[in-house]
Amino acid sequence: MILHELLSFELLRVIWWLLLGVLLIGFALTDGFDMGVGAMLPFVGKTDVERRIAINTIGPVWEGNQVWFILGGGAIFAAWPPLYAVSFSGFYLAMFVILAALILRPVAFKYRSKRDSQAWRNGWDWALFIGGAVPALLFGVAVGNVLLGVPFYLTDDLMPMYDGAFYMKFLGLLRPFAIVAGVVSFSMLLMHGAAWLSLKAEGPVAERARRIGTVAGIVAAAGYAICGVWLAFGIEGFRIVGDVVTDGPSNPLMSEVARDASWLQAYSDRPWIIIAPIMGFVGIAMAVLGLRAGREVSTLLWSKLGITGIISSVGLTMFPFILPSTVKPDSSLTVWDSSSSHLTLFVMLVMTVIFMPLILFYTAWVYKVLWGKVTEEDVTSESGHAY
Template sequence: MAFLDYELLRLIWWTLLGVLLIGFAVTDGFDLGVAALLPFIARDDVERRIVINAIAPTWEGNQVWFILGGGAIFAAWPLVYAISFSGFYLAMFLVLAALILRPVAFKYRSKSDSPKWRGRWDWALFVSGPVPALVFGVAVGNVLQGAPFRVDDDLRATYVGGLLGLFTPFTLVCGLLSVAMLVLHGSAWLAVKVERGSIHYRARAFGTVAAVVSLLLFAVGWGFVAAGNGYAVQGSVDPLGPSNPTRMTTVIQQGAWLANYGRHPWMILAPVLGFGGTALALAGILVRREAAALVGSSVAACGIIATVGVSMFPFILPSSIDAHSSLTVWNASSSQATLGLMLGVTVVLLPIVLLYTAWVYRVMFGRVKTAQVVANVDLY
């Protein structure tokens, strides 16, 4: 990819990072949402097995997007990876601990017919849903308001925050929005994936509530962003410059996150998709158009995540205690050679991943039925 200049490579990898995060939210997001609904939507063991088998064939492959997202940050934005993963270490530990419970619970719940045994593993599955969703949302909220770190002249980063400091009114709104958004997505998936009956109708009921809550929290979050402080680059920017945050002057300004929409009006499409997709999902649930509801919840996830990205551009991880240490698309990337090499690998391998994923979903297409689950003891 030597024919691409440094500026374009940086922009491409910023876009690819967003695509990978959206891919994770759209695919593994409904797994998290279904897990969060498990204790409330399934009343007995057969119903719980139906709900579990609605996500069992694909959940493991869906986690690939999470791994790819982390890998992309590590390879394309090493300083962002170093600061965020070390600063948010305890939060990330909570996410990983919760996600580790999921495969263990899938494998072990059916090893015994004891109701207590299965009940404990079902609660483990439940924890693997809302906990990562909440922490992911809180992390995004902290990225928007800035993380407490500084970078010295030798590019040594120092993080001065703690776990409890991650939870503020704004970040909690972001965390609850993440949970509501994924519960809506999980509800829409169940409405499509399970046969019409008690689980199907409960999924639609929870989806209706989650859609309304998502709309309200997204509006509240948008209000915080509009009225609160953001970050802006002062002076000229060199998109071809070295990856050194100390060479860029950044200031904190009220309402700065809205400035991009004035410079690039097309960016308003992101929040429009967030609100519009959620409204489409709600309408699809209410009029019993399950496919439309699933499309709407997917579009909503795309729009909400994209809203964060386009609002912050070119920032990736601003600093709340030393604005001049803030990391942007232009000052925190890997070298041009590294970005070019990785892009070449991605161009070859990402279409293969997409095609294989599409083939798997096609093979696994169809509703999970009660008779099928009862008759097949090999299912979870």
């Protein structure tokens, strides 16, 4: 209990905000290349063998990578209950579409090779395309909507309500800025998938992936720059008015929030956060150069750096806001007023300290065992271990 007292409520809130970011970045870095490979599958493989090579680069690892997505959802539910309630109720149709697309992946992996029919296999290849492209796009659209603000408010008893029924529809999320953010997400993960195929495949599959990844990286960098300019001149940000209570009760209605600032004001208040967008641009640029030059390990690492920078820049720019409200800014959810209790955050942190290293160790061990390229011989042999 001494440690519990040393870790203040304020510190635990910041730690869990950081951990949520780590989980989301971990998901993008791992399952991101799975989605990228799926999204380019019909285009990097011209024959059944070539497509099987691409599939088998991610086949042994995609299930483990997707665990990061589950951990992220669990962390939101346990550490930030109001965020879970508001976001999942407002984005429920988009989440349904994402989950439906993700469900296609395991089905496609298992059923694709059940028949020798080319039409049958082509159909499942396009299912893998949907399972990769749709989540990659919609995750970015969701982030774009968070930056724009969401039209919800909290009643006096903290019940989340949405203003206007149309927003609850799927098309209500497709606002211009959110679409550009979706394009950034999609192209970024496409580049990441190309970097993975450059490392794990060879021959025509790797060459086509490099060409696609180069274009995707350029699009991602351009879209990211457009989003930055848009945020600076076309979108109002949010700020807490008056004294900020960092260790108070988890009640968003106790904060006074105004929408009269730029999100990029954060870079004046905390200049050091400029490192995040720098990482984003440098990582993407070096990954594109690596793809063009045919480099492998370094290209994947630069791609990871770029993704880390882009995702980090969103969280650091918005801090301490997690989900701002356009209808009633005082209902906006922040790090300081929408967390679980002090004790809950502490117990969860103890469990994380115990189990997270085990997860990371096991993941590293799996990738070490599976190190090496997937060749045509691997997928055409009669060993029965390939998809």
